[in-house]
Amino acid sequence: MASHIYTATHAIVLDTFREAFARKIFWGLFGLSTAMVLFFLFIMKIDIVEGAAATISMFGLQSGKEVDAARLVKQVQAGVATFLYTWGMFLAVFASAGLIPSVLEPGRIELLLSKPISRTHLLLGRFLGNLMVVSFNIVYLVAGVWLILAFKTNIWRPEFLISIVSTIFLFSILLSVVTLIGVTLESTALAVMIPAALMVISPILAQHKIMMRLLGSEWSRRMWRGLYEVLPKVYDLGKMTLDFVSDRGVESFTPVYSSAAFGAGVLALAVYIFQRRNF
Amino acid sequence: MSELAIEMNSLRKVYRSFWGGRTVLAVDGVTLRVERGTTYGLLGPNGAGKTTCVKMLLGAVHPTAGTAHLFGRDASEAEARRLVGYLPENHRFPTYLTANSMLDFHGALSGMDARARKRRIPELLELVGLGRWGGVRLGKYSKGMLQRVGLAQALIHEPRLLILDEPSDGVDPVGRKQIRDILHSLEESGVTIFVNSHLLGEVEAFCRDVAILDKGKVVLEGTVKELTAGKGYRLTVPAALPDNLRAEIARAASSMTAKDGVMEVQFSARSEANRAIDLLRGGQIEIEALTPTTSTLEDVFMRSIHG
Numbered sequence: 001m002a003s004h005i006y007t008a009t010h011a012i013v014l015d016t017f018r019e020a021f022a023r024k025i026f027w028g029l030f031g032l033s034t035a036m037v038l039f040f041l042f043i044m045k046i047d048i049v050e051g052a053a054a055t056i057s058m059f060g061l062q063s064g065k066e067v068d069a070a071r072l073v074k075q076v077q078a079g080v081a082t083f084l085y086t087w088g089m090f091l092a093v094f095a096s097a098g099l100i101p102s103v104l105e106p107g108r109i110e111l112l113l114s115k116p117i118s119r120t121h122l123l124l125g126r127f128l129g130n131l132m133v134v135s136f137n138i139v140y141l142v143a144g145v146w147l148i149l150a151f152k153t154n155i156w157r158p159e160f161l162i163s164i165v166s167t168i169f170l171f172s173i174l175l176s177v178v179t180l181i182g183v184t185l186e187s188t189a190l191a192v193m194i195p196a197a198l199m200v201i202s203p204i205l206a207q208h209k210i211m212m213r214l215l216g217s218e219w220s221r222r223m224w225r226g227l228y229e230v231l232p233k234v235y236d237l238g239k240m241t242l243d244f245v246s247d248r249g250v251e252s253f254t255p256v257y258s259s260a261a262f263g264a265g266v267l268a269l270a271v272y273i274f275q276r277r278n279f
Numbered sequence: 280m281s282e283l284a285i286e287m288n289s290l291r292k293v294y295r296s297f298w299g300g301r302t303v304l305a306v307d308g309v310t311l312r313v314e315r316g317t318t319y320g321l322l323g324p325n326g327a328g329k330t331t332c333v334k335m336l337l338g339a340v341h342p343t344a345g346t347a348h349l350f351g352r353d354a355s356e357a358e359a360r361r362l363v364g365y366l367p368e369n370h371r372f373p374t375y376l377t378a379n380s381m382l383d384f385h386g387a388l389s390g391m392d393a394r395a396r397k398r399r400i401p402e403l404l405e406l407v408g409l410g411r412w413g414g415v416r417l418g419k420y421s422k423g424m425l426q427r428v429g430l431a432q433a434l435i436h437e438p439r440l441l442i443l444d445e446p447s448d449g450v451d452p453v454g455r456k457q458i459r460d461i462l463h464s465l466e467e468s469g470v471t472i473f474v475n476s477h478l479l480g481e482v483e484a485f486c487r488d489v490a491i492l493d494k495g496k497v498v499l500e501g502t503v504k505e506l507t508a509g510k511g512y513r514l515t516v517p518a519a520l521p522d523n524l525r526a527e528i529a530r531a532a533s534s535m536t537a538k539d540g541v542m543e544v545q546f547s548a549r550s551e552a553n554r555a556i557d558l559l560r561g562g563q564i565e566i567e568a569l570t571p572t573t574s575t576l577e578d579v580f581m582r583s584i585h586g
Contacts, residue, residue: 022375107371
């Protein structure tokens with residue numbers, strides 16, 4: 001029984017990778033990550049002067065003044081983490097949004113459901129495969145940039161590696177939304193638009209302290225507060241990662257717990273709907 | 280394990296629109312029993328509910344009422360499908376897969392380990408006549424080839440029940456013969472075969488039992504032999520026959536139907552019809568008509584659908 005679960009899960013994950021390869025999703029993400037890694041490897045040159053100061057040169061142009069090497073590395077890493085949290089996340093959602101609705105196509109889903117595996121297993125296997133496609137690229141990009149910067153400056157900052165965990169964590173939450181949209185509406189377009197909307201709305205909702213003062217009615221304040229509490233805190237999680245990467249203290253881990261609860265709840269709802277649907 | 284491969288009891292499916300306004304009754308109290316080792320054909324016009332019945336058996340559609348069992352296990356349990364191979368109508372295999380990778384994927388989902396899959400895949404591709412096509416992407420396959428590789432997919436884990444939805448759809452005559460031969464050899468090895476098809480000639484030639492579905496209900500069920508018993512000679516005589524004569528004729532006849540003052544007696548062999556004529560003439564009974572009949576499953580089908 002346990003070996004069947006492993007064999008079937010491995011097969012579903014492998015199939016997701018095959019589809020990601022065939023749709024050029026994997027290669028698209030891999031290409032972008034490689035471009036970034038190559039940028040840090042060949043284009044951006046960091047020259048360490050007297051052990052602690054550094055100068056940067058790109059395309060043969062050198063920065064005029066020396067900067068603190070440790071601070072430079074920290075800032076570059078923070079920049080990469082910010083890129084991952086914004087454009088990287090959007091690209092990952094955009095690229096992988098079609099991988100859930102594609103298995104629900106008539107003629108394909110009936111065949112999968114006729115196998116001796118549960119619907120929950122099938123959906124979560126696909127979710128895992130999708131997550132692994134993106135995770136592979138996140139690990140490759142972050143670890144690649146980290147190693148290049150470390151070899152170039154001899155500054156080894158493991159704090160940057162936390163962005164691997166936090167980015168995968170955030171993607172898993174957005175992927176649960178993609179999965180829910182996939183099993184209910186089978187729309188790739190909406191599976192991109194709704195997570196993107198959550199990403200856009202998050203920094204606005206995060207200004208709740210200011211908004212509590214500005215909003216006139218109690219009802220609208222509650223509404224704002226409720227949305228902020230319930231929806232995934234993309235902005236707060238990104239800020240937490242940046243704080244961590246930049247050696248600033250993390251104020252609270254509440255955004256992690258509440259976003260995890262949102263992701264788990266949405267994924268559970270997706271599984272529940274998938275179990276009840278007729279195909 | 281149950282003696283029945285498939286058991287449907289008062290199976291009913293009502294599709295409701297999202298807001299619950301419009302409803303469609305797709306299957307209306309279907310009860311069917313398919314014995315293990317038999318070949319069973321499910322017939323019916325488009326929209327009769329055949330595919331919905333099959334999907335309820337495979338857990339793809341949830342019944343509104345009634346129960347379905349596979350080898351005695353509730354069909355809604357994933358484990359009930361372990362012994363089942365399925366080839367859907369209008370299947371859509373991902374075109375990025377090769378036959379080898381597609382069969383490997385479905386074998387793994389069916390619980391086969393890697394070694395068993397590696398052994399089984401070339402055997403199966405050879406069996407369906409695609410031995411040299413294993414490494415070619417399915418996007419390059421013709422419809423007939425896809426149907427054959429689909430059959431290989433259904434057979435990958437050596438199922439004891441094969442459910443086929445229009446198995447020879449799009450296959451050329453040579454391919455059809457090949458599929459029929461494969462199914463015959465499976466039948467001989469005791470595999471139960473359940474075919475959902477509109478190709479009546481094929482079902483008649485291949486299946487032992489059939490059921491005809493119309494508007495979600497079983498309108499006729501029996502062995503092909505029974506249902507096509509009309510093939511032969513039909514003798515029309517007055518309905519009021521002496522009891523002893525009626526009993527004598529009934530022994531030789533395959534069916535007797537009294538209607539509008541006349542009795543229609545069906546014989547499957549000429550000798551039986553001749554013997555009945557002799558008996559009737561001996562009993563001074565007038566024979567109204569003697570007609571050769573050529574009832575096929577198609578005749579039976581059309582009669583049961585159109586009345």
